Amino acid sequence: MKQTEKKLQYQTTLIVNGKTEKLTLPAWVSLLDALRHHLDLTGTKKGCDHGQCGACTVICDGKRILSCLTLAVAKDGSEIKTIEGVGSKENPHPLQRAFIEHDAFQCGYCTPGQICSALGMLEEGEAQTLEEIKDSLSGNLCRCGANANIIDAVTEVKANHYE
Amino acid sequence: MNNFNYLRADDTEHAVALIGKETNSRFLAGGTNLIDRWKYNLTHPDTLIDLANIEELHQITETENGGLRLGAMAGNADTAYHPLVKKRYPLLKNTILAGASAQIRNAATNGGNLMQRTRCYYYYDHESPCNKRNPGSGCPATEGHNRLHAVIGHSENCIATHPSDMCIALAALDAVVQVTGAEGNRSIPFTEFHRLPGNNPSKDNTLRPGELITSIDLPAEGFAENYSYLKLRDRNSYAFALVSVATGLRLKDSKIEKANIAVGGIAHKPWRVQEAEDFLKNKRPDRDNFAQAAEIIMDGAEGFEHNAFKIPLTKRAIIRNGMMALNPQETQRPGAGPSR
Ligand SMILES: Cc1cc2nc3c(=O)[nH]c(=O)nc-3n(C[C@H](O)[C@H](O)[C@H](O)COP(=O)(O)OP(=O)(O)OC[C@H]3O[C@@H](n4cnc5c(N)ncnc54)[C@H](O)[C@@H]3O)c2cc1C
Ligand code: FES
Ligand code: FES
Numbered sequence: 001m002k003q004t005e006k007k008l009q010y011q012t013t014l015i016v017n018g019k020t021e022k023l024t025l026p027a028w029v030s031l032l033d034a035l036r037h038h039l040d041l042t043g044t045k046k047g048c049d050h051g052q053c054g055a056c057t058v059i060c061d062g063k064r065i066l067s068c069l070t071l072a073v074a075k076d077g078s079e080i081k082t083i084e085g086v087g088s089k090e091n092p093h094p095l096q097r098a099f100i101e102h103d104a105f106q107c108g109y110c111t112p113g114q115i116c117s118a119l120g121m122l123e124e125g126e127a128q129t130l131e132e133i134k135d136s137l138s139g140n141l142c143r144c145g146a147n148a149n150i151i152d153a154v155t156e157v158k159a160n161h162y163e
Numbered sequence: 164m165n166n167f168n169y170l171r172a173d174d175t176e177h178a179v180a181l182i183g184k185e186t187n188s189r190f191l192a193g194g195t196n197l198i199d200r201w202k203y204n205l206t207h208p209d210t211l212i213d214l215a216n217i218e219e220l221h222q223i224t225e226t227e228n229g230g231l232r233l234g235a236m237a238g239n240a241d242t243a244y245h246p247l248v249k250k251r252y253p254l255l256k257n258t259i260l261a262g263a264s265a266q267i268r269n270a271a272t273n274g275g276n277l278m279q280r281t282r283c284y285y286y287y288d289h290e291s292p293c294n295k296r297n298p299g300s301g302c303p304a305t306e307g308h309n310r311l312h313a314v315i316g317h318s319e320n321c322i323a324t325h326p327s328d329m330c331i332a333l334a335a336l337d338a339v340v341q342v343t344g345a346e347g348n349r350s351i352p353f354t355e356f357h358r359l360p361g362n363n364p365s366k367d368n369t370l371r372p373g374e375l376i377t378s379i380d381l382p383a384e385g386f387a388e389n390y391s392y393l394k395l396r397d398r399n400s401y402a403f404a405l406v407s408v409a410t411g412l413r414l415k416d417s418k419i420e421k422a423n424i425a426v427g428g429i430a431h432k433p434w435r436v437q438e439a440e441d442f443l444k445n446k447r448p449d450r451d452n453f454a455q456a457a458e459i460i461m462d463g464a465e466g467f468e469h470n471a472f473k474i475p476l477t478k479r480a481i482i483r484n485g486m487m488a489l490n491p492q493e494t495q496r497p498g499a500g501p502s503r
Contacts (some may be wrong), residue, residue, distance in 0.1 A: 028164070028167060080424075129497065138399070
């Protein structure tokens with residue numbers, strides 16, 4: 001497409017995993033690209049870039065969203081939690097422990113999105129039954145087919161930490 | 164993909180002024196459809212006008228006539244889980260929760276849901292002809308892959324469907340769309356909001372250029388006792404409907420006093436047929452009567468190579484969903500699959 005005029009740059013502040021980050025970005029940069037390319041937080045993954053796989057899931061102001069369909073400038077002032085902000089190597093989040101214990105990944109590409117989505121679901125507190133949990137996590141595809149173990153891991157964490 | 168500028172509107176008047184002033188501009192709500200289409204090279208805005216700062220558009224409030232006003236910028240998930248929606252409009256809740264994924268529903272808004280565009284494969288392929296995207300270029304879907312496409316109300320120029328689940332409940336519930344624009348405010352009955360393709364498939368709805376949706380208003384009656392949403396699709400979740408049915412019934416002395424039935428996935432707009440609802444009045448809510456209503460609803464349907472199956476499927480779904488509505492406590496499942 002022909003660019004008729006030069007487009008502007010925008011000052012954008014994101015609070016990422018508790019740290020205030022000031023960025024200067026053109027409007028078309030997705031939150032996903034801002035995290036990965038501008039902040040070097042590559043835990044969040046790009047699968048489809050079209051809202052169809054869930055790999056790019058992050059938690060924005062307490063809610064899980066898809067960072068690939070979100071403009072970074074539109075989230076100026078928001079608090080973003082990425083997988084880098086969920087537990088640490090020394091002190092993993094219960095979900096991270098449960099994923100290891102239940103063998104809930106193979107290649108691991110979908111895992112950051114799965115964990116952020118599961119965390120969002122547990123904090124929303126709407127999904128209760130097994131059928132509801134499966135439905136609530138169905139926005140995260142796993143190409144390796146680890147879904148059954150993912151559901152086991154999440155239901156265990158729900159039972160032990162969220163009830 | 165083109166770059167664009169980004170502005171934030173302070174209030175509805177500001178939004179309307181900006182869209183009039185900035186050439187080739189679009190409103191931005193959750194972005195889950197607009198940003199996706201922009202990435203597919205289907206839309207090339209020069210400026211996006213973000214509605215996020217307009218506080219009044221985020222509200223969900225009770226109206227004077229006992230109904231509920233859903234702000235255009237209220238989120239789809241926030242709407243579905245709102246206590247008054249759960250209690251009084253469970254049909255709406257179930258349609259919203261049967262759409263997209265939890266992440267998308269958190270970002271998507273009510274206004275954006277109405278304005279989302281078709282999922283026709285040829286519309287999405289920017290190299291392909293498409294009368295919706297490029298008027299006059301033709302409609303390859305009529306001769307091509309048309310599994311997802313319309314079986315009723317289509318024209319030779321376009322056989323696309325409107326993909327929303329939420330809109331099927333809004334049609335069944337007799338919602339009203341409130342809009343504002345340079346020429347003032349208007350109210351549009353939901354069934355008149357989306358339109359049939361006819362000779363002008365590029366227009367999905369009756370919104371005028373530059374008009375802003377401010378809210379969607381629900382009337383007092385929510386059919387909270389007898390309702391059902393049934394969504395049939397190629398996989399259990401995270402897929403658009405092949406056919407979906409929203410039914411609300413008001414029963415009295417084991418007869419139907421009022422039946423509202425809207426069908427999704429089969430037409431360019433949510434499909435409602437008054438004659439079928441009139442037929443059901445004072446009838447028993449049984450399979451035979453729903454079957455006759457289904458015949459009336461699908462009168463004039465015409466399928467294509469890959470979607471003719473939708474005609475009998477829709478009729479069966481209307482019957483099944485009518486029966487499911489008699490006992491929503493037992494029949495409603497996450498994802499709106501068929502009752503067990
Ligand atoms: C992978 C995927 C799967 C999906 N599956 C489903 C599904 O199964 N069922 C379903 O129903 N939906 C589904 N959706 C669609 C989703 O529901 C829509 O993308 C969403 O509702 C759009 O809302 P938004 O706020 O993000 O709109 P945006 O993308 O921000 O806007 C969409 C359009 O509406 C216009 N607009 C927005 N607000 C207003 C307003 N107030 N007044 C006037 N114009 C306005 C914008 O200019 C734009 O043209 C899916 C989406 C994706 C990406
Ligand atoms: S990368 Fe965002 S949903 Fe696939
Ligand atoms: S573990 Fe490989 S995609 Fe899920």
